[in-house]
Amino acid sequence: MTEESPDIGRPNIDVSAAPAEAAADMPLLRIEGVSKNFGAFRAVDRLSLDIRAGEFFALLGPSGCGKTTLLRMLAGFETPDEGRILLSGRDIAPVLPYERPVNMMFQNYALFPHLSVRDNIAFGLKRAGMARAAIDTRVAEMVALVRLDGMEKRKPDQLSGGQRQRVALARSLARRPKVLLLDEPLAALDKKLRESTQLELMELQGRLGMTFIIVTHDQEEAMTMANRIGVMDAGRLEQVATPRDLYEAPASRWVAEFVGDVNLFDGEVTSHEHQRLTVATRDGGAIVVAAPRQPVTKSLVTVAIRPEKVKLSRRGPASDADNSQAINRLEGVVTDVGYLGGSTVYKVKLDSGAMVRSSVANTARLDRDTYSVGQRVVAWFTPDDCVVLEQ
Amino acid sequence: MSARRIFAQPARYAAIAPYVWMVLFFLVPFGFVLKISLSQTAIAQPPYVPLFDFTEGWAAIKAAFAQLTLDNFSLLVSDNLYISSYLRSLVVAVTSTLILLLIGYPIAYGMARLPQRWQAIAMMLVIIPFWTSFLIRIYAWINILQHDGLLNKVLLALHLVSTPVVWLSTDSAMYIGIVYSYLPFMILPLYATLARMDPSLLEAASDLGASPLRAFWLVTFPLSLPGVGAGALLCFIPIVGEFVIPDLLAGSSSMMIGQTLWLEFFTNKDWPVAAAAAVALLVLLVPPLLLYDRLQRRQLGGAN
Numbered sequence: 001m002t003e004e005s006p007d008i009g010r011p012n013i014d015v016s017a018a019p020a021e022a023a024a025d026m027p028l029l030r031i032e033g034v035s036k037n038f039g040a041f042r043a044v045d046r047l048s049l050d051i052r053a054g055e056f057f058a059l060l061g062p063s064g065c066g067k068t069t070l071l072r073m074l075a076g077f078e079t080p081d082e083g084r085i086l087l088s089g090r091d092i093a094p095v096l097p098y099e100r101p102v103n104m105m106f107q108n109y110a111l112f113p114h115l116s117v118r119d120n121i122a123f124g125l126k127r128a129g130m131a132r133a134a135i136d137t138r139v140a141e142m143v144a145l146v147r148l149d150g151m152e153k154r155k156p157d158q159l160s161g162g163q164r165q166r167v168a169l170a171r172s173l174a175r176r177p178k179v180l181l182l183d184e185p186l187a188a189l190d191k192k193l194r195e196s197t198q199l200e201l202m203e204l205q206g207r208l209g210m211t212f213i214i215v216t217h218d219q220e221e222a223m224t225m226a227n228r229i230g231v232m233d234a235g236r237l238e239q240v241a242t243p244r245d246l247y248e249a250p251a252s253r254w255v256a257e258f259v260g261d262v263n264l265f266d267g268e269v270t271s272h273e274h275q276r277l278t279v280a281t282r283d284g285g286a287i288v289v290a291a292p293r294q295p296v297t298k299s300l301v302t303v304a305i306r307p308e309k310v311k312l313s314r315r316g317p318a319s320d321a322d323n324s325q326a327i328n329r330l331e332g333v334v335t336d337v338g339y340l341g342g343s344t345v346y347k348v349k350l351d352s353g354a355m356v357r358s359s360v361a362n363t364a365r366l367d368r369d370t371y372s373v374g375q376r377v378v379a380w381f382t383p384d385d386c387v388v389l390e391q
Numbered sequence: 392m393s394a395r396r397i398f399a400q401p402a403r404y405a406a407i408a409p410y411v412w413m414v415l416f417f418l419v420p421f422g423f424v425l426k427i428s429l430s431q432t433a434i435a436q437p438p439y440v441p442l443f444d445f446t447e448g449w450a451a452i453k454a455a456f457a458q459l460t461l462d463n464f465s466l467l468v469s470d471n472l473y474i475s476s477y478l479r480s481l482v483v484a485v486t487s488t489l490i491l492l493l494i495g496y497p498i499a500y501g502m503a504r505l506p507q508r509w510q511a512i513a514m515m516l517v518i519i520p521f522w523t524s525f526l527i528r529i530y531a532w533i534n535i536l537q538h539d540g541l542l543n544k545v546l547l548a549l550h551l552v553s554t555p556v557v558w559l560s561t562d563s564a565m566y567i568g569i570v571y572s573y574l575p576f577m578i579l580p581l582y583a584t585l586a587r588m589d590p591s592l593l594e595a596a597s598d599l600g601a602s603p604l605r606a607f608w609l610v611t612f613p614l615s616l617p618g619v620g621a622g623a624l625l626c627f628i629p630i631v632g633e634f635v636i637p638d639l640l641a642g643s644s645s646m647m648i649g650q651t652l653w654l655e656f657f658t659n660k661d662w663p664v665a666a667a668a669a670v671a672l673l674v675l676l677v678p679p680l681l682l683y684d685r686l687q688r689r690q691l692g693g694a695n
Contacts, residue, residue, distance in 0.1 A: 075594075075598060076597075076598075077594055077597075096597075097594075097597045097598060098596075098597045098598070098599075098600050098601055098602055098606075099600070102598075103598055103599070104594075104595075104598045106591050106594070106595055108589070108591060110589065110591040110592050110594065110595035111595075112592060112595070112596075112610060112614075113592075113614065114613045114614055123596070123599050123601075123609075124598075124599030124600050127599055127600030127601050127605070128600055171595075171599070172598075175599065175600070
């Protein structure tokens with residue numbers, strides 16, 4: 001499912017070797033049935049998750065879903081009510097936050113306002129009892145890494161938002177933590193700066209080979225940066241998958257709706273043959289979909305189709321060879337055209353009264369193949385473009 | 392443009408108001424005091440000369456100016472009584488301020504860490520003593536500290552002492568009175584700085600390997616220094632000129648400048664020397680006042 005991190009690909013010959021070697025099979029971070037309550041509110045609910053060394057992992061979810069609480073438990077600012085957190089196979093529950101080999105980059109950066117950029121970055125190194133010369137070298141290295149040369153003597157209030165973000169990053173990286181926790185690190189930046197910083201963070205993480213765990217409510221951010229994403233809702237992980245799987249094979253209706261845009265049709269499975277399911281939907285008639293890998297056990301299902309997989313045409317698809325298989329055709333009238341630059345989103349009101357969204361990439365500048373409001377169209381998609389979700 | 396002018400006019404007058412206030416109620420009275428401090432003692436009503444009589448014409452005013460003298464100020468420097476009074480004021484103010492800091496800081500720190508709704512209650516508790524007259528509260532302390540007062544009764548009951556301790560008319564009593572009276576002035580600015588501190592800074596310090604004690608010394612304390620400065624000066628400045636507390640609670644062996652001033656003014660009827668002592672005190676307090684002002688400005692600037 002995910003790309004293997006490079007160090008796991010080495011020859012697997014020491015299965016019977018020393019226990020230290022056996023621990024290499026252990027994920028860097030293992031969260032086992034962890035719960036956290038705040039009064040009557042259950043912020044994290046029996047959550048389990050493994051994170052491997054070198055991963056860029058994103059915790060994605062709406063606000064209040066418990067993702068920040070989970071991160072704070074990893075940092076040691078909150079203690080789990082139940083469950084264990086293992087770092088390199090060791091339970092870190094008794095390890096105080098200031099003794100954990102984990103560092104955090106705070107959402108508001110939490111830079112020390114009375115200390116210069118240099119002293120902010122050196123703060124953690126001094127506490128680690130590093131020698132003066134070594135601290136100077138490491139600080140210089142960090143300053144160069146986040147491109148803040150010449151700013152060492154400035155105080156945080158003399159820096160721009162982007163520069164402060166870099167200081168916070170340098171400070172949290174300076175101790176070379178096993179795991180770096182990032183709590184909405186880019187939320188305070190404007191869109192352009194956020195995008196360039198995303199790329200920088202990815203590049204940095206790749207270069208340093210560290211494990212990053214980022215908390216974000218921005219799905220694009222999670223998709224862009226992470227190797228794997230854990231989608232959280234109400235204290236639970238709804239799905240853990242690569243960005244592609246999350247989008248193309250959401251595990252639940254909630255995930256499908258939370259990540260990206262989606263058309264949903266509720267219905268009942270009426271037949272199952274030759275890797276094809278036929279679902280009788282209330283709004284879209286019979287829809288033929290590819291059977292999922294796990295057999296569908298319930299008869300009530302939801303068919304999900306991403307808008308960009310829904311094509312439009314005036315008369316429906318030409319019956320070329322590829323589409324000789326069953327093609328789903330839904331007829332309706334265009335009610336809304338949203339031009340977004342790179343793509344155009346059409347809203348089509350089906351004859352059943354249901355709405356379908358179709359996103360069409362604007363691949364040519366002078367595109368004549370557009371549709372206008374009131375026009376009658378056929379919205380079509382193949383069985384492979386649909387995902388069947390059990391209700 | 393015209394709309395702006397309509398609103399600008401009253402706004403400009405409003406900006407003048409504080410200056411008018413300062414001139415009327417501070418500069419003009421200070422001018423009187425300064426003038427008296429440059430005059431000479433006389434057995435008269437009022438007990439100094441010269442008096443300016445503006446009806447006598449320009450020549451008389453000039454003659455009056457010629458009579459002004461700096462003798463009173465040279466007396467302040469030459470007579471041990473004044474120098475020792477100033478020194479005692481300074482020692483008492485510094486000592487009291489240090490004690491106030493030692494007591495006030497933990498209280499303010501504790502208050503700032505209380506749950507939000509308890510903070511308001513704690514704040515009330517700090518301010519409530521102001522609802523009673525200051526003088527009555529000092530008299531209450533006389534009651535507590537006297538020979539058969541509450542404090543001695545408690546100490547005897549706890550077998551901490553075998554005979555009643557003499558509290559009244561000692562420096563201890565004075566320090567108790569001063570610390571008690573000025574504690575809110577120390578706590579409030581400290582609390583304001585500590586409560587405003589971002590708690591995530593302490594988490595960041597902890598995250599970077601600082602134990603709670605180190606985090607306090609490296610983050611909380613340095614960031615609370617503006618509050619420490621403001622509280623210290625807010626206590627130090629009025630304590631230097633304190634009169635009532637040392638007069639009622641301390642012994643009469645040595646006097647603070649406020650007491651000396653009172654003595655000169657009411658007992659000796661030497662208004663010019665008393666005025667000179669007051670002017671000198673004011674001049675001495677200008678540097679700490681300026682410092683306080685700068686701290687306040689910096690804190691306001693830092694909030695932005």
